[in-house]
Amino acid sequence: MATSRRRDGFAVVLAVVAPFAVSAMLVPLRDRIENTDVALLLVVVVVAVAAFGNRPAGYLAALSAGVWFDFFFTAPYQRFTIGDGSDVETLVLLMAVGIAVTELAVWGRRQHAVANREAGYLAGIQAAAEIGATGGSSQDLIKQVSGQLVDTLHLRSARYQPGVAGLGSPPRLGRDGQILWKGSVWDVERKGLPADTDIELLVENAGLLHGRYLLSAVPKTSAPLSERRVAVTLADQVGAALG
Incomplete structure (x- = not known):
């Protein structure tokens, strides 16, 4: 910057x-x-x-x-x-x-810039998939995906919590890339990512919950829908490896 x-x-x-x-x-x-x-x-x-x-x-x-x-x-x-x-x-x-x-x-x-960003997304997803496919450590994968989430959504931090969902009623990044908070869709395009509280991104596989990432956003951070969907895909890679 x-x-x-x-x-x-x-x-x-x-x-x-x-x-x-x-x-x-x-x-x-x-x-x-x-x-x-x-x-x-x-x-x-x-x-x-x-x-x-x-x-x-x-x-x-x-x-x-x-x-x-x-x-x-x-x-x-x-x-x-x-x-x-x-x-x-x-x-x-x-x-x-x-x-x-x-x-x-x-x-x-x-x-x-868009082409470079999309290439970075694909490289991150591929790297995560390779760790799961080659039997790499799930902890290594969780840590790598944390870093990729920070880069993809321009976050302050992303930390993983096993076996937890909904604790504290945080805003949740859904599978469609939308953020739900307090019963309504958060307008990311106009307001940026919620920064006063962590954002929850569930890690699931075949309907089974494994845990969640808590995403800490910088105030007024813009995150297009495409980036949010990449974040969901990265979490799915962790879910598939843990499943």
Whole structure:
């Protein structure tokens, strides 16, 4: 998380500085290079910033590119005014393309993150299944799944209690991925995981209760339905091994 914030902060600085630096370097070539070519080079800069940073950085890079294109390459020079209609069109297109490529970069990065996350889920489930299939220690499996639950749901901790269910009337993560608490479904999408109390995840097999995991969530932790269902699958691996 801290690394991501530092990267996004650096991207914002880059969004301001990079278009200015590239524009300034191209000024000596102003009489030999078409404005449309300059705009294309600035679009490349915007794409690079958007791919490295986040949406605000990409938008800021597009704005910065437009400002310095106007300042350095549209007559009258070194003034924020434009006297040629074609330069106005080029400026508008530069900023529009910059915003469009920013959205594409954000979408691509999001898809990449989803693919990596799903690969991690599958790897965790496979590792748990292998311990059960090869006759590994049930305690090792319980401990490994505890760690995988923490990673999957971004928890503070996950501890296992054998032979217990419902003690203390905690919110319960059901097999459908929904959380039931006090007779109603908890709105995870809006409220995040319950953090004032542990969340109960039952470990069962063929209708036989073996125990439960108590999940301690960080306040305002988002856990999509897909992640909650992975958590249930992980608990099932423990149930199958204990059964």
